[in-house]
Amino acid sequence: MREGWEPLKITVNGVQHALSVEPRALLSEYLREELGLTGTHVGCDTSQCGACTVLLDGKAVKSCTVLAVQAEGSEVTTVEGIGSVDDLHAVQAAFWDRHGLQCGFCTPGVMMAAIGLLQERPHPTEEEIRAGLDGVICRCTGYQNIVRAVQDAAGRLAAEQDRAVGD
Ligand code: FES
Ligand code: FES
Structure with a gap:
């Protein structure tokens, strides 16, 4: 050493x-x-x-x-x-489908913050999502699609959990 x-x-x-x-x-x-x-x-x-x-x-x-x-x-x-190309994390899939992806520079941090938020608040309101993501900054766009993606991811994670309980 x-x-x-x-x-x-x-x-x-x-x-x-x-x-x-x-x-x-x-x-x-x-x-x-x-x-x-x-x-x-x-x-x-x-x-x-x-x-x-x-x-x-x-x-x-x-x-x-x-x-x-x-x-x-x-x-x-x-x-x-968090996931792979063949097996995206629910947050990655939701960002893909809801056009929440911004540039490659800011998006990883936004997604990690979203995962942290959804672990603490599995069913956040729009206001809570905006507050939860206020520490991650995209310098060039609005956050509308990011918020939609996090809402979508919350639904996907809840469905995953329901499936896991049903197994
Ligand atoms: S590099 Fe960590 S907050 Fe900007
Ligand atoms: S799109 Fe990444 S910083 Fe704005």
């Missing part, structure tokens, strides 16, 4: 990692530079844009506001871990 670096054990997208990190390294840097998970974007240096949003132990956080060492022992989910 390099001098002054800290050991870090962390599970990312279901895979355990044990790498040492600089104590000042941000979780966003660790994910992008050490693990190559570049779907987590860094769009500002003021903790405002939300492009870096990931789930940390199930809660949506801006990974540029968390030191990597603070995630010791935690489970992190990045946009790469």
Whole structure:
């Protein structure tokens, strides 16, 4: 281990990692530079844009506001871990169908924030969706289709849950 670096054990997208990190390294840097998970974007240096949003132990956080060492022992989910081309996450499918997709830069953070919101509030009102997503910024458009996509995703997740209970 390099001098002054800290050991870090962390599970990312279901895979355990044990790498040492600089104590000042941000979780966003660790994910992008050490693990190559570049779907987590860094769009500002003021903790405002939300492009870096990931789930940390199930809660949506801006990974540029968390030191990597603070995630010791935690489970992190990045946009790469939520679904695949052949098996989209309900939020990804809803964003696709409802034209909620914006550019590749902001969309991963918006979707991760939406997943975090729906985990806390499975049936959010439009107002709650808008409030829940106010930490993720698209610089170039309105949020109408994003809100519709999150409403649609809430319905899909509820249906998935009903199916799971019925199995
Ligand atoms: S990079 Fe902008 S909030 Fe994290
Ligand atoms: S920042 Fe991504 S579409 Fe506006």
